[in-house]
Amino acid sequence: MRTEQPKTIYLKDYKAPDYWVDETQLTFELFEDHALVHSRLALRLNSDLHGDGALPALTLHGQELALLKVVLDERELGEGDYQVDDDSLSLQPADATFALALTTRIEPQNNTALEGLYKSGSMFCTQCEAEGFRKITYYLDRPDVMSRFTTTVIAERERYPVLLSNGNPIASGEHEGGRHWVSWEDPFPKPAYLFALVAGDLCLLQDSFTTMSGREIDLRIYVEPENRTQCDHAMDSLKRSMRWDEEVYGREYDLDIFMIVAVNDFNMGAMENKGLNIFNSSCVLAHQDTATDMAFQRVEAVVAHEYFHNWSGNRVTCRDWFQLSLKEGFTVFRDSEFSADMNSRTVKRIEDVTFLRANQFAEDAGPMAHPVRPDSFIEISNFYTLTVYEKGAEVVRMLHTLLGEEGFRKGTDLYFERHDGQAVTCDDFIKALEDANGADFSQFKRWYSQAGTPRLSVTSEYDASRCEYRLHFNQVCPPTPGQPDKLPQVIPVRMALLDRDGKEMTLRLNGEALGTEAVVSITEAEQTLVFENVPTCPLPSLLRGFSAPVKLSYPYSRDDRVFLAKHDPDGFNRWEAAQGLAVDVLQGLVDIHRAGRPLNLDQRLVDVMRSVITDSELDAAMVAEIIRLPSEAYLVEVAEVADVDAIHFAREWLRRALAVALRDDMAARYQALAAAGAGEFSPSASAMADRSLKNSLLGYLMLTGEQEVLNWCVRQFVEASNMTDRQAALVALVNSPFEQQREAALADFAERWAAYPLVMDQWFSVQAMASQPGALERVQKLMEHPLFTMRNPNKVRALIGAFVNQNLANFHAIDGSGYAFLADRIIELDRSNPQIASRLVTPLSRWRKFDDERQALMREQLSRILAEKLSPDVYEVVSKSLA
Numbered sequence: 010m011r012t013e014q015p016k017t018i019y020l021k022d023y024k025a026p027d028y029w030v031d032e033t034q035l036t037f038e039l040f041e042d043h044a045l046v047h048s049r050l051a052l053r054l055n056s057d058l059h060g061d062g063a064l065p066a067l068t069l070h071g072q073e074l075a076l077l078k079v080v081l082d083e084r085e086l087g088e089g090d091y092q093v094d095d096d097s098l099s100l101q102p103a104d105a106t107f108a109l110a111l112t113t114r115i116e117p118q119n120n121t122a123l124e125g126l127y128k129s130g131s132m133f134c135t136q137c138e139a140e141g142f143r144k145i146t147y148y149l150d151r152p153d154v155m156s157r158f159t160t161t162v163i164a165e166r167e168r169y170p171v172l173l174s175n176g177n178p179i180a181s182g183e184h185e186g187g188r189h190w191v192s193w194e195d196p197f198p199k200p201a202y203l204f205a206l207v208a209g210d211l212c213l214l215q216d217s218f219t220t221m222s223g224r225e226i227d228l229r230i231y232v233e234p235e236n237r238t239q240c241d242h243a244m245d246s247l248k249r250s251m252r253w254d255e256e257v258y259g260r261e262y263d264l265d266i267f268m269i270v271a272v273n274d275f276n277m278g279a280m281e282n283k284g285l286n287i288f289n290s291s292c293v294l295a296h297q298d299t300a301t302d303m304a305f306q307r308v309e310a311v312v313a314h315e316y317f318h319n320w321s322g323n324r325v326t327c328r329d330w331f332q333l334s335l336k337e338g339f340t341v342f343r344d345s346e347f348s349a350d351m352n353s354r355t356v357k358r359i360e361d362v363t364f365l366r367a368n369q370f371a372e373d374a375g376p377m378a379h380p381v382r383p384d385s386f387i388e389i390s391n392f393y394t395l396t397v398y399e400k401g402a403e404v405v406r407m408l409h410t411l412l413g414e415e416g417f418r419k420g421t422d423l424y425f426e427r428h429d430g431q432a433v434t435c436d437d438f439i440k441a442l443e444d445a446n447g448a449d450f451s452q453f454k455r456w457y458s459q460a461g462t463p464r465l466s467v468t469s470e471y472d473a474s475r476c477e478y479r480l481h482f483n484q485v486c487p488p489t490p491g492q493p494d495k496l497p498q499v500i501p502v503r504m505a506l507l508d509r510d511g512k513e514m515t516l517r518l519n520g521e522a523l524g525t526e527a528v529v530s531i532t533e534a535e536q537t538l539v540f541e542n543v544p545t546c547p548l549p550s551l552l553r554g555f556s557a558p559v560k561l562s563y564p565y566s567r568d569d570r571v572f573l574a575k576h577d578p579d580g581f582n583r584w585e586a587a588q589g590l591a592v593d594v595l596q597g598l599v600d601i602h603r604a605g606r607p608l609n610l611d612q613r614l615v616d617v618m619r620s621v622i623t624d625s626e627l628d629a630a631m632v633a634e635i636i637r638l639p640s641e642a643y644l645v646e647v648a649e650v651a652d653v654d655a656i657h658f659a660r661e662w663l664r665r666a667l668a669v670a671l672r673d674d675m676a677a678r679y680q681a682l683a684a685a686g687a688g689e690f691s692p693s694a695s696a697m698a699d700r701s702l703k704n705s706l707l708g709y710l711m712l713t714g715e716q717e718v719l720n721w722c723v724r725q726f727v728e729a730s731n732m733t734d735r736q737a738a739l740v741a742l743v744n745s746p747f748e749q750q751r752e753a754a755l756a757d758f759a760e761r762w763a764a765y766p767l768v769m770d771q772w773f774s775v776q777a778m779a780s781q782p783g784a785l786e787r788v789q790k791l792m793e794h795p796l797f798t799m800r801n802p803n804k805v806r807a808l809i810g811a812f813v814n815q816n817l818a819n820f821h822a823i824d825g826s827g828y829a830f831l832a833d834r835i836i837e838l839d840r841s842n843p844q845i846a847s848r849l850v851t852p853l854s855r856w857r858k859f860d861d862e863r864q865a866l867m868r869e870q871l872s873r874i875l876a877e878k879l880s881p882d883v884y885e886v887v888s889k890s891l892a
């Protein structure tokens with residue numbers, strides 16, 4: 010916790026360390042009220058910096074530690090021989106190489122921040138990224154210091170039969186008093202952020218994988234005994250990820266054993282510790298009875314993400330935390346391509362783009378906007394952001410688009426070969442791609458240094474007499490904090506030109522035939538492309554597959570969008586056209602509602618929706634995506650000043666109007682899908698797609714208020730063979746006016762699933778998101794539920810997070826009650842878990858989007874928070890929000 014102003018750290022101040030740590034030997038003695046950590050470090054002067062042999066002081070990072078013993082080269086030091094303050098331990102070495110042995114005492118049981126060594130339930134576990142290792146012992150806790158670790162864990166055998174750390178087990182034995190020990194050795198040098206330890210009473214799912222060179226890897230998933238039956242999907246996902254990384258990137262696993270451990274209390278999704286991934290249980294456990302299809306897909310993606318880090322992150326790591334996107338952007342790109350290969354590529358892309366536009370675009374337009382490679386930070390935990398992860402992945406995707414599959418692979422091969430075992434920068438990554446391909450990405454690198462979402466405005470002209478079609482591109486990137494002026498970026502635009510039948514024309518540019526689809530690079534602020542031999546005026550299909558993370562505008566009429574939604578041969582852009590039409594319609598309805606006039610339904614939207622609902626040839630998952638209206642969050646993002654009430658009203662009105670207009674088609678398709686899905690549960694992609702469409706239709710149909718539909722919904726809730734269908738029915742009931750059925754379903758659900766924390770998280774979320782008035786009171790009441798606790802991040806996200814991020818109409822209530830409620834929760838949580846508290850500030854930080862009255866109310870709450878004694882985490886976000 011802070012009293013004085015926290016310090017800002019700058020990328021430009023980066024300096025290599027004065028000393029290296031070649032070997033790190035750790036011994037943990039775990040007890041019920043504390044732990045002792047003995048470390049023995051082999052240190053060596055960084056002679057590149059200090060070639061003259063002068064020995065600078067050694068300063069190690071350390072926080073919240075009780076230092077019990079310091080031994081320098083076998084000599085125990087007295088208190089006058091070293092200096093300790095809140096963040097560090099300093100001493101003066103006498104030689105260029107030396108051994109330092111330390112003993113610290115820590116209290117994992119009282120570690121509520123879940124950073125460092127802590128307890129989750131009865132289990133000990135660690136979270137060291139980014140700077141958690143310094144809460145375990147004094148160390149050079151920075152990613153460019155890579156060391157070989159050997160770890161011994163000693164604990165009571167009865168309570169902690171399983172003792173794990175990174176690498177391979179090398180020895181074990183018994184101590185008196187019922188204690189036992191296990192030693193682990195990790196042969197690969199690694200930064201401290203990849204260190205992990207687990208001790209607990211865990212059961213094991215075991216399998217094996219034979220690598221491309223024929224090595225047999227022991228695969229282990231450790232969970233608490235009651236979760237033993239919910240690990241199969243994670244294990245399958247792991248094996249698929251291992252194969253995929255061999256096939257697509259030529260990357261083979263390197264240790265003999267790969268372990269995943271599920272813990273209930275975890276700040277993020279999961280962590281890629283070398284050989285010992287620690288997961289939030291929500292990203293491991295999946296069984297059809299308890300997890301939705303979405304949860305299954307998340308497990309698959311997160312397992313893959315952490316596994317892929319073994320190369321993109323662990324073997325090649327980051328020089329400093331400003332380079333975080335080096336591992337995260339690349340790894341998100343890798344996991345999203347993996348998911349695309351395992352499921353529907355187009356649907357995966359639609360999901361990713363939808364998420365990016367509703368969330369990352371908002372971040373890029375807000376007070377915390379920062380480049381993919383930030384220039385400065387106060388608290389690095391605040392920079393595990395959508396910009397570093399998702400926009401970073403988009404940047405890597407553009408490089409992939411520009412180089413093509415083969416060129417990109419040549420580049421990554423060179424990157425892994427050149428930098429294996431090193432801690433490097435985003436520039437090193439780009440350089441490897443350039444060198445392998447003879448490419449020049451100097452302008453492209455602005456994507457790493459400039460924040461903000463570029464706007465790409467396109468207009469066109471057709472010259473019939475010359476058969477020429479001109480596309481004029483104009484790019485502008487708005488100012489962001491600390492960056493008033495931006496330079497033009499490289500924007501790859503994948504595109505085609507369609508004739509009146511929706512057929513792609515052959516593209517000719519500067520005398521060169523490019524085929525029917527091309528990627529053109531826009532590099533200037535203003536640029537015109539002249540297509541030749543264009544026989545009739547075309548309709549452009551632009552930015553296919555969302556080939557660059559920009560805000561594209563082209564003056565499409567609603568009729569143009571209808572045409573593209575029906576005829577564009579590119580599936581992604583068909584969806585994009587339907588989405589654009591829905592956004593346009595909704596924006597029109599918001600304006601009409603604000604003007605106090607009655608709303609009317611544009612039949613063209615009904616027509617598009619009908620055409621897909623009745624098209625049994627089209628992938629059901631695509632249909633589900635096309636009929637899903639843009640979220641309220643996205644409508645807020647695209648509005649100049651967002652009127653949340655009008656947005657909520659218009660969107661709900663449109664949903665109901667569509668349900669009424671399409672009632673019979675929707676009902677027929679719902680019934681057909683329900684009949685087809687009855688019987689044995691299937692986890693196949695096509696069964697998932699069917700469930701997704703069926704449940705989306707049920708949501709619409711319930712808005713008709715018909716008793717018959719209510720009966721279908723109740724039947725689905727009661728008879729469902731899986732959680733996807735049951736939860737969808739619950740959502741529909743909870744959002745319906747049928748109070749008695751709603752309360753009965755909630756009570757039934759709670760009774761049945763009380764023993765399953767992850768299922769109960771859904772129960773909390775469904776209620777927190779229900780948009781009827783009075784949601785805040787309901788949330789406050791739910792906070793008193795015996796299964797709710799502010800100490801578990803999943804519960805906080807499920808109830809508080811869902812309310813403030815997904816229930817916009819209630820959160821933004823004009824009396825300010827939602828804002829005051831959130832401020833209270835942030836202040837309360839900051840005392841126990843600053844990382845989670847800081848993430849909750851986001852909705853308040855977006856105050857500039859709203860009307861004056863709400864702006865004042867939101868700012869008032871931010872100021873109230875700022876007046877408290879705060880962690881650096883919350884201080885940074887709140888102070889930047891108010892700046």
Ligand code: 0A1
Pocket residue numbers: 136138139276277278279280281314315337390393844
């Ligand atoms: N590297 C992990 C994410 C992660 C980051 C920080 C954490 O604690 C503060 C935990 C996990 C990943 O990308 O999966």
Ligand code: ZN
Pocket residue numbers: 314318336337340
């Ligand atoms: Zn990651």
